[in-house]
Amino acid sequence: MKRNQDKARANRRLAVKLGIATVAMFGFGYALAPMYDLMCQAFGFNGKTGRTDAQTVAAATVDVSRTVTVEFTGLATTGLPWEFKPLTKKLAVHPGETHEVKYWVRNTTSETITGQAVPSVAPGLIAGHFKKIECFCFSQQTLKPGEVREMPVRFVVEPGIDPKIQTVTLSYTFFNTDKTQAARFGGEALAQSGHDHAHAAHAPGS
Amino acid sequence: MATAHHDEHHPSGIMRWLTTTNHKDIGTLYLVFAFTMALVGGLMSLVIRSELWQPGLQVTDPHFFNQMATVHALVMIFGFVMPAFTGLANWMVPMMIGAPDMALPRLNNWSFWILPFAATLLMLSLFMPGGGPSGGWTIYPPLSVQGGIGTDFALLSIHMLGMSSILGSINIIATILNMRAPGMTLMKMPMFCWGWLITAFLLIASMPVLAGAVTMLITDRHFGTHFFDAAGGGDPVLFQHVFWFFGHPEVYILVLPAFGVFSQIIPTFARKPLFGYVSMVYATATIAFLSFIVWAHHMYTVGMPMGGELFFMYATMLIAVPTGVKIFNWVSTMWRGSMTFETPMLWAIGGVFIFAIGGFSGLMLAITPADFQYHDTYFVVAHFHYVIIGGSVFALFGAVTYWLPKWTGHMYNETLGKWHFWLTMIGFNLTFFPQHFLGLAGMPRRIPDYALQFTEFNQWSTVGAFLTIGAQLIFFYYAIQSMKGGVKATDKVWEGSEGLEWTLPSPPPYHSFTVAPKVK
Known part of the structure; x- marks a missing residue:
């Protein structure tokens, strides 16, 4: 029984970690916008004068x-x-x-x-x-x-x-x-x- | 299995399915949902093919044609293939690694029950004033910023479908990493579980990025931001980058579980262990890694600098190496095996064959200067149907026929199975092979009308489409037949089957392994 409880706790902990990874990747998606702007300005892409x-x-x-x-x-x-x-x-x-x-x-x-x-x-x-x-x-x-x-x-x-x-x-x-x-x-x-x-x-x- | 009996008190009727936390019930729900959506998406493709039977406009108006093309793709990708593989994972992963159930059963229930609502939202979009989304499944701005309320329905639906698959992935990773039977080391795990473990990580890394892009679209539409709106200093090309950062891993999300299925079926019917297991694992991981650095090959024509075009071209071509490793491993597994050709094996060999053709046309598309000619033509349509149908859908039918006797306890009708396979194989190739030529000759995709000289190939294609969709009725018939009764299946089902799932009775008990098996 104790093993089962340990396992359940380990599952929950892993799920939380993966949830944090998900949120981080969501943020990364947003971060792509300013990164893209910086790239365009640095290299003069996309008609930005x-x-x-x-x-x-x-x-x-x-x-x-x-x-x-x-x-x-x-x-x-x-x-x-x-x-x-x-x-x-x-x-x-x-x-x-x-x-x-x-x-x-x-x-x-x-x-x-x-x-x-x-x-x-x-x-x-x-x-x-x-x-x-x-x-x-x-x-x-x-x-x-x-x-x-x-x-x-x-x-x-x-x-x-x-x-x-x-x-x-x-x-x-x-x-x-x-x-x-x-x-x-x-x-x-x-x-x-x-x-x-x-x-x-x-x-x-x- | 005395303890198993105790757990089997569950509500009956509709409440059983609404409240179930059992991996087999949820797996069944996923599969039923997925094949229903496949039927819906298939009917939409028939609308498209009917319109393209001859030049000019006859069946639909162009706006509805565009909605069909858009929603067909969304339904097939997010409603059919992804949930179908999640369903397979739910059914098979616990049984293959010797676990009693999935790691997070409650979450499992939620991740499924998001789907019917998301699908309803997507279907409703078609009935909104102004119609559903019609700018293509890639929801590129400016069209996706301009569309009516139907587009909002579709965007919210994509959000929900993505959320469901993320929850499903979290569950699969937790199950595989935490719930394996003693002795089942990662490198002893069946390839299907490996395929899914890596896919689940791909999903967690890429699906939230799509969620970000979709959120930006929604705020652009309603809350005055200008991420993609050139009028406010935004850039539509930014969307393409963000979208394909998700979109390219997505194609491997669709196909890596299928590779896992091929790796289960082929050794069974070749009666030899899988050739090059370790290299299979590493090849899968390599494909997953490369999938994150090749996205811009979908957008060679946006005006990237030469260095960028070259980088994405070479990186894309690099993917052929691990993919080749996998294909050669399957061929080597079959080499000098005592092969038999039951329906699952036909699907696996047919799938590898079709996928290889799609892989080669992918290599052609990877060549930047050539892509300027192929971009947005029917060549692309032919290419991705070869990889997604050949890779994913053939693998799904292979998997269902392979494990159906285990699930239901009854053998399916082998004759009907073979008819289903061969009619699909012929219909599929009749539909999509001519589209290569159409594309090379310059027929653009997503247009309801075409130049006169394309008529004949288009008619082949339309005949093939009706044959393919019609043949699926055979599948529904024998699948239901096997659920209702028929020849009793043995525990092992197939002579050459290996693995923990075949040590359970057919059909397996409600909770798979209440006592963890020992793996040598």
């Missing part, structure tokens, strides 16, 4: 032997009834050179709306070599009814970029920052900054 400042760029040498074509595109989501387009569609640049292009936006509604642009660079693997010095995506844009705005992007394609790459595409997706307003226009919204969880905090415009 880099940010730099004017001094660093000025110090770098310009590689005039190469030309890279940069294409510009943009899209406002359904939750944000804005007209949004790049004023320059295409630009040939030398790696290391700083350039500025402008995007044009118009609020087509009779309401004041705040939007946030989320950038992405394709091909995703070289996104780390596409650095922005100034960008309208660094902050939220508030447009009064019918207001028109020209917004600058100052960028540099780093000389370290893969020699095989000849074309880089920069695209912006513009989101409404107000959930209820976006839903009214029949679309989705951006996470409120600082809302709920870390993902939202650093992603837009970085």
Whole structure:
């Protein structure tokens, strides 16, 4: 009988240990999210662009032997009834050179709306070599009814970029920052900054 | 067995099944549940195949077709194969290691009774406004973030199914590690128990990660998080990584118990001990380890860096080595044995054969540059049906026919058993072999319509599907027949059977070994 009790206790103890392992693996599943972000930032995967400042760029040498074509595109989501387009569609640049292009936006509604642009660079693997010095995506844009705005992007394609790459595409997706307003226009919204969880905090415009 | 009699006072009727903590009762419940779900999932596959009988849309609308493809997969994986193997483990593990019951009987009851509720939830999802989940069983965002309330039903159902299998695994590990008869060292344990011990660890390590991914989906849908929503700075590709971190071990969860079954059946009917027992154990463990570092071969096309593609390609190909060890061991076991071909042996040999074909098409898919062509085509569909049906389902039928006389005390009808096997074998190959060619020619999966030139192979496939599902009725007939009566089975049942379970009477007493047997 004593043996049976020992066995029952051993079973319970093992079950508890395995239960803890289960909870730990659940946590690991969650931990994969920040780990993935760190990986993407460290290696510049998945179109997450880099940010730099004017001094660093000025110090770098310009590689005039190469030309890279940069294409510009943009899209406002359904939750944000804005007209949004790049004023320059295409630009040939030398790696290391700083350039500025402008995007044009118009609020087509009779309401004041705040939007946030989320950038992405394709091909995703070289996104780390596409650095922005100034960008309208660094902050939220508030447009009064019918207001028109020209917004600058100052960028540099780093000389370290893969020699095989000849074309880089920069695209912006513009989101409404107000959930209820976006839903009214029949679309989705951006996470409120600082809302709920870390993902939202650093992603837009970085 | 005087003490056993004392324990046999249990409620009768429905209450017996609701409150039972007996490993055999629960094993039976699992198996009945699993084969019911197999029937449901099978009927869904017939909806899919009917629609694909010819190009154009005739039977269903595309949205319902997508729901069928999604729910068919969820039902077959989580509702059929996993519970069926857990049922086998419940029945056989205590009998094979000389234990009176499972280690945690109450937990055992719970882990089963979660299942019917989870299955109901999954079925109900199809009747919700907007329909059930339709973005594929892999529940990739953004579709799974956008779906209607049916998707929520399915997500909760996946949570419950996962919870059930985790509880089942905890129980199996505790049973195997703590309840073995004196003298039954780990390295003397039958391979089926080894297969399950390793599977149970895989489940505990991978299923909670899926639970994490599903929870993130749910909070993305309802609580304003943005793990996978690009609008909030999330990334849908993250989901694919987390999902396949679970998803690849999952395929070995489906197949390692099946390997254990093959390792029980083949020596019995070859009348030789298993060749290379120790290498079998290590090969199983190696497969389990490798399964955690190959996940991204499911997502070569997401735009990984070259180094990543190469790593996952080589790591994936590495799995062929321990798998090859196992297949050669089975062949060597049969080599110069005095083989007979009763139904379980047919399933085992057929299963190894079919699984090997699936393994080879898996190697083809592992090659990154080639995968860009095969990705999301019918070649993939053919591949995973070869491994899951050949590996898991053939092993399940083998296991059921192998142990059915032990469970019921009656032999099953051997003629019907053979008919069942051969019709399934022919129907299965007719269904899935042409799909290799369809995939190589570029027919995409999960689409209810296709280009005209694919018609003929698709019609073969549809005929094969109806034949395969129809043949399963034979199985239900002879399984029930054997429960009701027939030729008395001996304790040993098979001439070449070895192991503790065959020392018990057929059918075995309610509590298997109340006095622990001595193992030499």
